[in-house]
Amino acid sequence: MALLEVRELDKVFRRGARAVQAIDRFSLSVEEGEFVAIVGPSGCGKSTFLHILGGFEPHDGGTMLLNGAPVRGPGPDRGMLFQEFALYPWRSVIGNVAWGLEVQGKPKAERIAAAERYLKLVGLSAFRDAYPAELSGGMKQRVALARVLAFEPRILLMDEPFGALDAQTRELMQEELNAIWQETRNTVLFVTHDIDEAIYLADRVVVFTARPGRIKDEIRIGLERPRRADVRKSAEYMAYRNRVWDSLRAEVLKAREEFK
Amino acid sequence: MASAVLRAVARWYPVPLVLAVWEVLSRTGAVSKRLMPSLVEIAAAVGAAMDNGDLLFHAGISLGRAAAGYALAIVAGVLLGVAMARSRLFDALFEPLFSFGYPVPKIALYPVFIFAFGLGSLSKVMLIFLECLYPITVNAFYGMRGVDRVHVWAAENMGATPRQVFWRVLLPGAAPSIFAGLRVALPISLIVVIITEMIGESRGLGYYISYASASFEYATAFAGVAAVAVIGFTLDRLLVWLRNRVIFWERGAAFIGAA
Numbered sequence: 001m002a003l004l005e006v007r008e009l010d011k012v013f014r015r016g017a018r019a020v021q022a023i024d025r026f027s028l029s030v031e032e033g034e035f036v037a038i039v040g041p042s043g044c045g046k047s048t049f050l051h052i053l054g055g056f057e058p059h060d061g062g063t064m065l066l067n068g069a070p071v072r073g074p075g076p077d078r079g080m081l082f083q084e085f086a087l088y089p090w091r092s093v094i095g096n097v098a099w100g101l102e103v104q105g106k107p108k109a110e111r112i113a114a115a116e117r118y119l120k121l122v123g124l125s126a127f128r129d130a131y132p133a134e135l136s137g138g139m140k141q142r143v144a145l146a147r148v149l150a151f152e153p154r155i156l157l158m159d160e161p162f163g164a165l166d167a168q169t170r171e172l173m174q175e176e177l178n179a180i181w182q183e184t185r186n187t188v189l190f191v192t193h194d195i196d197e198a199i200y201l202a203d204r205v206v207v208f209t210a211r212p213g214r215i216k217d218e219i220r221i222g223l224e225r226p227r228r229a230d231v232r233k234s235a236e237y238m239a240y241r242n243r244v245w246d247s248l249r250a251e252v253l254k255a256r257e258e259f260k
Numbered sequence: 261m262a263s264a265v266l267r268a269v270a271r272w273y274p275v276p277l278v279l280a281v282w283e284v285l286s287r288t289g290a291v292s293k294r295l296m297p298s299l300v301e302i303a304a305a306v307g308a309a310m311d312n313g314d315l316l317f318h319a320g321i322s323l324g325r326a327a328a329g330y331a332l333a334i335v336a337g338v339l340l341g342v343a344m345a346r347s348r349l350f351d352a353l354f355e356p357l358f359s360f361g362y363p364v365p366k367i368a369l370y371p372v373f374i375f376a377f378g379l380g381s382l383s384k385v386m387l388i389f390l391e392c393l394y395p396i397t398v399n400a401f402y403g404m405r406g407v408d409r410v411h412v413w414a415a416e417n418m419g420a421t422p423r424q425v426f427w428r429v430l431l432p433g434a435a436p437s438i439f440a441g442l443r444v445a446l447p448i449s450l451i452v453v454i455i456t457e458m459i460g461e462s463r464g465l466g467y468y469i470s471y472a473s474a475s476f477e478y479a480t481a482f483a484g485v486a487a488v489a490v491i492g493f494t495l496d497r498l499l500v501w502l503r504n505r506v507i508f509w510e511r512g513a514a515f516i517g518a519a
Contacts, residue, residue, distance in 0.1 A: 056413045074416035086410040089509045090432045100418035103428075131509055151418055 002029035003067055003187055004053075004155055010061035011048055022048050024212035025062070030155070030189060035181060037190045037198035039248060040208025041255035046191045049213065050159045053189070054080045067154060076104065079153030083160040085140040087132040093143050094119065094128040100151040111150075118146040121180060138169040142176070155187040162197065174200055175229050182226045195248065199223075199240050200232060207247045210255040217247040297479040305479035306486060314468065319487050322453050322465040325381050329388025330449040337393045337445075338438060341400025345434075346426075358397065366390045370456060384456040391452050392445035399441025403434030436510060439503040446499055450492050 011023040022045040030036050040046045051057040053064060055074035064071040066078065087096050094115050101111035119125050122142040132140055141161055148156060162170040174197055181188065181201075192198050198205045199221055207217040221240055223231055231237055279299060286296045297305075309315035343350040370387055377383035407430050415429045457466025469484035 054413070054417060056416070074413070074419075076417065076419040078417070080413065080417045082410045082414065084408070084410045086408070086414040088411065088429070088432070090507075099428075103415070103418050103420040103424050133509060148417075 001068060003032040003034075004028070004030040004189070005065040006053070006062070007064075008062040009049070009052065009059055009064065011045065011052060011057075012060045021212035023052075023059075024214045026214060027062075028206065028215065030187060033185050033187055035188045035190065035201060035203045036206060037192060037202035037204070038206045038208060039192055039195055039198045039244065040213065041210050041248070041252040042193055043255055043258075044208045044211050044251070045213030046208050047159050050080075050157050050189065050191050054078055054157055056080075076100065076151045077154045079148035079151065079156045081141075081144055081148055081156065081158040081161045083163045085132075085137075085144045085164075087140055087144055087147075089132050091131075092128070093124065093130050093132070093135070096132070096143055097147045097150050100147055104151065114150050115146070118150045119143075121149070121183070122146045122176070136169075137165045138173055141165065141173065145177075145180070149184065149186070153186075155189060158188060158190045160192055161190075162194075163192070170194075170197070171229075177201060178227055195241060195244050196232065199237065199244060200227065205240075205244055207244065207251070210251045210258065216251060217244075219244055219247075294476070294478050297482060301479040302482045302486065305477075305483040309480065309483050315483065315487055318463060318465045318468040318484070319491065321463045322450075322457060322488075323491065325384050325457075325464065326388060326449040326453040328381075329385040329452070330392055330445065332385070332389045333392035333396050333445060333449075334442065336389070337396030337441065338400045340393075341397040341438075341441075342404055342431075342434075344397070345401045345404030354397075358394065362394050362398070366394075367452065367455060370459065374460075379460055384453060384461075387456055388449045388452045391448050395444040395448070396438075396441040399444070400434065400438050403437025403441075404430055406437060407433035436507050439499075439507065443496070443499055443503070446495055447492055450488060450495075454488060 006026065006028045009023055009026040010021075013020045013022050026049065028036075038046050038049070048057065052059045053071065055071060055078070071078070088099070091099060094112065097115035097119055098111040101114060106114075116125065116128065119128055122145055124139060124142055124146065127135065127139065127143075132143070135143065141164075145161075162173050165173060178201060188201075190198070190201060200223075202221055205219045205221060206215055207219070208214070209216045219240065223234075223237060223240070282296060283299050285291045286293060286298045306315065340350070340354060344354055345351075366387060369390075370383070373383040373387050377386050411429050411433055412425055415425045420428070453464065454466040454469070457464035458470040461467045465484050465488055469481050469488075472478070472480035472484060
């Protein structure tokens with residue numbers, strides 16, 4: 001059985017008498033160690049899906065099993081990375097990274113050692129005593145990644161983690177995440193609207209339809225690992241890109257129609 | 261160095277300017293000396309009132325009343341604001357009171373307060389408490405409500421208990437707004453203590469000022485006003501200092517390096 005099994009998930013947003021089907025009988029399974037990217041037009045419910053899986057929002061139907069056990073409420077078995085970083089400005093870098101272990105009651109020496117290990121992994125050991133306000137956006141997201149990795153979740157849920165970064169930083173962060181993943185081999189569910197990001201990072205790209213969110217397409221990405229930055233220039237990569245974009249394009253147009 | 265001097269000048273120039281205009285108006289007789297005694301006279305009155313202990317005595321009385329009402333308002337206001345932000349029941353119970361009551365000048369209730377709490381300190385402390393309660397509660401409420409959703413989610417994600425989320429995420433997240441409320445309420449406590457002491461009282465700076473005015477001792481009255489100004493300014497600086505200590509992360513944030 002897969003590590004994560006989502007079956008027939010439904011989500012309806014209700015505002016007064018109006019009901020909007022955000023997610024419609026969505027099913028997905030993710031294998032241990034697999035990196036799955038979800039792409040879709042904006043407003044298609046892909047972030048909502050991640051919030052439901054994180055346990056932050058309720059759902060209206062369907063089941064979610066992580067390692068065979070049903071998902072109920074938020075928990076450290078699913079490590080969530082937010083687009084907004086969500087670092088605590090009153091905690092230093094090391095304080096942020098170690099906090100997850102602190103609330104779980106780990107002894108101080110252990111949590112500091114773990115925090116330092118993961119800060120080193122994301123290349124920010126030199127900034128252990130800095131405060132988030134002193135860091136750039138890319139550095140903040142690396143701290144947030146270290147914080148999530150430090151409590152060793154079964155699966156990483158990444159909600160457009162590089163969406164708030166400028167284009168150049170974003171590309172460097174993608175390369176860095178690829179390198180880190182090569183080392184840690186975490187199971188990852190990665191939501192993005194960026195096709196290039198999805199193909200470069202993932203083993204499998206899932207295309208969401210326009211609202212209500214459903215699976216439209218699944219594309220296995222056979223690019224060899226470890227992937228270097230210049231894989232993006234290869235013909236193989238371009239073929240994947242065209243394939244994903246052909247599938248996504250119609251949905252983006254549909255989503256645009258809806259907003260008119 | 262030069263820019264530091266410039267900044268200081270830009271910041272403080274109104275003080276000598278106002279004093280100079282005052283002195284010119286007073287000396288030339290453009291405004292009656294009763295309304296605007298010369299600064300020299302006021303300084304002499306301050307000196308005399310310090311010598312005989314009047315100023316310190318009355319300032320101590322006023323400060324004590326203001327501090328008591330203000331402290332009560334902090335405790336009740338923060339608790340109430342937090343409770344209203346966290347509980348629908350508290351919100352439903354107190355929201356109407358705050359919506360209707362906020363624009364009402366509570367000072368208009370002073371006669372009722374005198375009736376209920378007497379002419380002494382208690383009626384004044386209670387009125388200060390009530391006036392300060394509003395801005396403190398409202399700011400605490402919006403501070404709690406304004407905490408980033410992802411900050412709470414990230415904590416829950418790590419397995420934090422509701423208690424940990426409250427003490428370690430919501431409260432520090434709301435702290436800047438809570439302090440904003442404290443800063444709004446601080447001068448209100450002084451205004452209310454002075455006004456209430458001007459009515460039927462024989463102690464405190466409000467009494468001191470109104471008594472001196474009624475006795476045509478205008479320089480002495482202004483000595484009292486100067487004392488209120490100095491107290492207000494000093495307390496505000498102290499509060500800002502404390503705020504910057506508590507909310508250290510919002511101060512002197514500098515950009516280090518890039519990704």
